Amino acid sequence: MSTIAIEDAIAKVGMWAGRPLRFERIAAGITNLNWRITLSDPQEIYFLKIHGPGTESFIDRDVAHEAAIKAGDAGIAPRLLFYDAADGIEVYEYLHGFxxxxxxxxxxxxxxxxxxxxxxxxxxxxxxxxxxxxxxxxxxxxxxxxxxxxxxxxxxxxxxxxxxxxxxxxxxxxxxxxxxxxxxxxxxxxxxxxxxxxxxxxxxxxxxxxxxxxxxxxxxxxxxxxxxxxxxxxxxxxxxxxxxxxxxxxxxxxxxxxxxxxxxxxxxxxxxxxxxxxxxxxxxxxxxxxxxxxxxxxxxxxx
Structure with missing residues (x-):
């Protein structure tokens, strides 16, 4: 799987359609590309992850998705808000203060x-x-x-x-x-x-x-x-x-x-x-x- 551009990934997220925002790369993580997305009206912050190229060869994305939902439901992880399996896009609530x-x-x-x-x-x-x-x-x-x-x-x-x-x-x-x-x-x-x-x-x-x-x-x-x-x-x-x-x-x-x-x-x-x-x-x-x-x-x- 090739990595989708951040602009194209943002365009996939329907809840952001037509809303002004800015994005900033988060220099963390070993295998994926991580971004901070800030909407300006009203100001909201989200965490966006793009799956790294080739990671599907050693990560079971289906069970990772299932685990993200269940860990969020258990209250020990951020809640998953959007998922696009085809292009490898995940959007999570932003952990303010963490x-x-x-x-x-x-x-x-x-x-x-x-x-x-x-x-x-x-x-x-x-x-x-x-x-x-x-x-x-x-x-x-x-x-x-x-x-x-x-x-x-x-x-x-x-x-x-x-x-x-x-x-x-x-x-x-x-x-x-x-x-x-x-x-x-x-x-x-x-x-x-x-x-x-x-x-x-x-x-x-x-x-x-x-x-x-x-x-x-x-x-x-x-x-x-x-x-x-x-x-x-x-x-x-x-x-x-x-x-x-x-x-x-x-x-x-x-x-x-x-x-x-x-x-x-x-x-x-x-x-x-x-x-x-x-x-x-x-x-x-x-x-x-x-x-x-x-x-x-x-x-x-x-x-």
Whole structure:
């Protein structure tokens, strides 16, 4: 799919027909083009997203649309106001007073708690039409890269062996499947002066184990020590559980492979001026670290 020009995208939005407005590019996001739309009479502000070229090859736009609506209905995301699937246009309510988190902000105890509780809200109230747990996400990326003949790390078969061990242990323990965000990229969390939180960009959403979301949040925001992990589990479940801590540790290893493969694919296809290859190397290294410590072996028998 080629990317529609912003002027043409605006013309598609019927609620803006004949109304004077201005548009401003928002320099954020990795795969899409984002714009702030300001109408002058009366003044209203909206957020417009144009799907990035080629993103349909790794994003299920139908389930992303479903997730955007349901997350908005749950009150933890902006409401979707307009959607054009053919040209890849989405218009959302503008989150006045909200700004994107960095890792420093997600360390704030209130913001951290509100993010975890937002996840708990959507997990407890929503399901989606597609199931894609972390292992299925990994296989999707891997199969695509193998078809492309992509070069993978020299120790990748060892990493896959560890993935199979983790999958066997987790599937034997069982998992619930609920609507999950499946991402965790830090700027997808937004907060205001009252430290209220919204979670944006539900593009990778699908039914999954809710502890995958907890893992992705801890992994992306460097809640990696045992005390931080304990605190996240206590916020989410009300009490600490060793089996959940073990599950989260195993998911750190698996998620590192998932996102290392994602970054590898981006390094081969993306036109964005970012060194995705080096990013992939760093993510794979985090996976090796999770698998190399004694906690990995303990997790396999504790989950």
């Amino acid at each position: 700004r994107s988190c960095g890792v420093l902000e997600t360390q704030h105890p209130t913001i951290r708690e509100n993010i975890v509780r937002a996840y708990k809200t959507v997990h407890a109230t929503q399901t989606l039409s597609v199931v894609k747990d972390g292992f299925a996400q990994l296989d999707q990326h891997l199969n695509r890269l193998r078809r492309m003949g992509a070069e993978l790390p020299r120790d990748f078969e060892e990493m896959l062996w560890q993935r199979r061990r983790a999958e066997a242990a987790i599937r034997a323990a069982g998992m619930d499947l609920v609507a999950c965000f499946n991402d965790g990229y830090v700027s997808n969390y937004m907060y205001n002066d009252d430290l209220e939180v919204k979670i944006i960009d539900w593009e990778y959403a699908a039914n999954n184990d809710p502890y995958w979301d907890l893992t992705m949040f801890s992994w992306e925001n460097f809640y990696t020590d045992s005390q931080s992990r304990r605190e996240l589990i206590e916020i989410y479940d009300g009490a600490y559980r060793e089996d959940i801590a073990a599950r989260v540790h195993l998911y750190v290893g698996v998620a590192s492979i998932v996102w290392g493969l994602w970054a590898t694919y981006q390094s081969l296809t993306s036109s964005i001026p970012f060194d995705f290859g080096k990013y992939a190397d760093l993510i794979f290294a985090r996976g090796r670290m999770a698998m190399a410590v004694p906690e990995w072996e303990r997790a396999l028998v504790t989950v």
